[in-house]
């Protein structure tokens with residue numbers, strides 16, 4: 001079922017103590033968020049167990065920011081999907097542009113990660129989005145279509161029920177430059193059309209597609225009012241409970 005979701009990607013920010021305090025503040029304010037709007041926080045790996053404890057019994061879900069592309073074994077420094085499940089995660093973000101850009105993650109690698117995550121019972125928030133050069137060259141539809149197909153066309157219609165897509169134009173991330181609601185909507189609409197070609201209209205209509213990139217309380221309302229925008233993946237503004245909840249109150 002298509003959902004309304006506001007997810008906070010904390011990236012590499014906060015100490016454990018700061019993260020626990022932030023999670024507590026989010027849980028406290030989550031009572032203000034209406035039924036039907038799901039909240040998720042994605043702290044760093046080191047925080048997951050402690051934050052899971054804080055979130056217990058609340059309406060706030062827990063996500064990792066990444067996972068390994070191997071199930072277990074001699075992969076120093078990696079974190080497996082089973083570890084994430086055992087830490088209390090229900091979700092993992094995959095394919096964030098920062099992973100693609102700084103750590104060389106490819107669509108082929110992401111197929112492996114999505115496979116493992118789904119098989120472990122995790123929901124996946126898969127990120128797609130064009131960079132500034134691609135946008136300026138007018139290639140944004142093409143790039144996002146290709147990323148969507150290259151990863152998701154390896155999965156079944158049933159598996160799509162556990163996958164959320166986040167459209168995050170790279171030029172809008174952390175720059176203060178939000179895509180306009182119209183720019184975001186036309187890409188979301190395009191993603192839904194691509195999904196419909198492969199999985200049928202019902203699956204496309206049921207897929208939750210989030211927008212990310214300098215989303216804040218002041219612009220969330222207009223973005224979330226678009227027919228194909230089902231919520232947000234929030235970076236900087238997710239580090240303040242007031243802003244994060246303010247965005248969730250923008251539906």
Ligand code: 13P
Pocket residue numbers: 009096168172173174175176212213214215233234235236237
């Ligand atoms: P900002 O909200 O800081 O632009 O980050 C968006 C993002 O990358 C979320 O994953």
